[in-house]
Amino acid sequence: MTDTFTRVADFTLNRSADQMPDSAKEAAALMMLDTMGILIASGPMEAGVIARDTAALLYASSDPAYSTRMMFDGRPVSLAGAAYAAATQTDNLDGHDGYNPTKGHIGVVVLPALIALAEHRPDLSGPEALAAVITGYEIAGRAGLSLHASVSDYHTSGAWNALGVVAMAARLRGFTPEQMRQAMGIAEYHGPRSQMMREIANPTMLHDGSGWGALVGISSAILAERGFTGAPAITIEAETAARHWDDLGQFWQVEHQYVKPYPICRWAHAAIDGVRAVMRDNTLSHDQIQAVQINSFHEAACLYAGMPGTTSQAQYSLPFAVAVQALYGRIGVEHISGAGLSDPAVAELMMRIQVAEADRHNARFPEGRWADVSITTTDGRVLKSGDIHARGGPEAPFSRDEVVAKYMEFAAPVIGATRAEAIRNVILGWVAPNSRYSDLSSLVFGP
Template sequence: MADSTHTDPATSDTFARVAEFTLTRPVEAFPEQTLEAAALMLLDTLGITIGAGPMDAGRIARDGAVALYGTDQPGTSARMMFDGRRVSLAGAGFAAATQTDNLDGHDGYNPTKGHIGVVVVPALAALSETVDDFSGREALATVTVGYEVAGRAGISLHDTACDYHTSGAWNALGVVAMAARMRGMSAEQMRQAMGIAEYHGPRSQMMREIANPTMLHDGSGWGAMVGLSSAVLAENGFTGAPAITIEEDRVAHHWDDLGTFWQMEHQYVKPYPICRWAHAAIDATRALIREHGLTHDQIAAIEVNTFHESACLFQGMPDDTSKAQYSLPFAVATMVAHGRIGVEHITGDGLTDPLVAQIVDRITVQEAARHSDRFPACRVADVVISTVDGRELTSGDVHARGGPEAPMDRDEVVQKFMEFATPSLGAARAGAIRDAVLGLTQPDARFSDLGALIFDAP
């Protein structure tokens, strides 16, 4: 985005619309189906946060937060999720978002080319430690505010910036909106916090991480940290330049439908803890295997045709979890070998699975222009499987499951949560969290019904 910007009456109207939506819109003005979608995405993201807890990235992030951001100052500190140690608001957000981001199974929104829940859930948990208890429906309204503001900020950034930035570059603004609503900030304080967060948000290049997968992932740990830091700074009088993803005249039209079109209802859920760009190829392969009753030893070769960004994913066998989650051939091979992709396949012995390695050698990946033309509106791929007996099986164009084009139903999302949460927490605690989250839509529910379950270490 250009460094030289200006504001005009239209952009002033845009911020006023964002402020009204964020700070004064009552829970009753949020559609029921939107709040239900918020509860389901909250549950889905919590499952990934829990499942990621034992992984190295989450452990390092939590220990790092204690070392770097440890404090017990009233009003600006919080316990870390599923850990219990108290650190600053920013540290708690950073730790949980980094942990969640490093198990690539959390939700996303196609037009943003990125992820929102990964910062919204950590922010909700951390901020809840600094305010009085509130209703379950207010919790879901606040979650929705985070998604709606972050999503539009992401679209605005991608529409005007010359590079493809990670989610942390824009989802920090959704965190600010949540903090402003929950902590009773004024519109002017929120405006300054938005400006601080956008200015300091991690304008990290997504394709660098794709080419060299690491624990940096999608920059969302820093997005959460910057958003929460910015809110506290603005409350104390620190000022920031206007957030141009909201107030610059070129992006005003992206905010026109705020409060009428609910992005909250159009997130995708990931069936696998793998970069979303690989999912269409995984699903196309899965469909062919099921349709024809194939086993791995009947497959001679797999040809994947996909969009450009997907074709850039890591090739070959990964040697760490970060690469495993950004490897399309590895993901497809794991599906062929095991019929599913779980945490055990992208960690530990799963990284040296000899059967998966054999299948990876049979897979080729190439870009197809027709698939690239439809990105980022949708993620589509097709697969051709050649069998050892000479058949050539084609999938046709396949949308990645879990999004608006091929949605997972409510029961599948709940089942996914239990699959990821139970190994760390046990069935009883995982079930209690499930029931508390889904119960937040009830008129008498309080956030503390859930809050009592999400801070203690497993």
């Protein structure tokens, strides 16, 4: 067992909520609320329905000790099945938090893992639930950094956020360091090392692989709990990986996630923000736009260029998202699904949008997501945004009130304002010393 793993295990298994900063706990609660809003809003969508039905068909359990119910559904499945279904569902509405340095997402598996695992911890306090959340973020984020630094392919989040799920399971199920070590090795070995740019080129319900990351994480933990062994996780135990873990317990990654204002791939956000800013600052309406030129980084320029035929394509399309924002001043679930996918006004405006990559924006990726926008108006003016960094991250963070408002916007139409408000109050209330995790259960189980 290496010194690095010993330090990771000590943090995961022994660092109490009282030993974590209040700022990290407050950030964790806010991220869980934000993710919950996307999870709720994605429930009626096709991918979520398929994922839950598949979990019920394939991932049930014969033992209540390893079972739980699916959120806002109620059917009993295995712990791994519940985590898989909720993470896959959430992943298919691309509005959940992310972490720039990993080029991926953590909360999408942390919330499903927490809900599945905590149902067997009726004594869990709110602060200790947040400590488990923080642990998931801190371990997954560093595993992502380590993986990206050690391989040439750009892998989806499921490849590394599985290790964050293992850490949560180890903490909440009382693992020994050796059990956790074996579980980490199993999860890293079986983690879905799927190629992200394949999904960008051909947008589908695969998205960022996080459903499989959640499934692998929980499955690996249960395997190790029962004595199954795995090779050491090289993202933690390789000598070259040590630098990615040096600041564990000192720098709190959970405080540096970005929150998405739009349910669209983050790579498109700077361009959307640029168009939004130019139109706002110059009191432009969409019918005054003659042409839009967008310059961004390579990955953003690779996003789907045509009129999307599916929700997946819509969420990975930069011109489509920009056109929707210009026309309607917002991008909601209704714009990326159903009739929104055949909106003739959006299709017409997209024909006037051009996208190119710029070296200066390439140089800032992945730490930043930059773009600049030029709008030519029907009266001949050329209005420029200048270089813009996507909103919602550490450089231009959302306020607490903005995150709460976003949650209500996504959650309330699906489950009603009263229930949405009750969930909001419980999750944000977990920072209080005498709060209980279990207050959430009655609000998230059942249709």
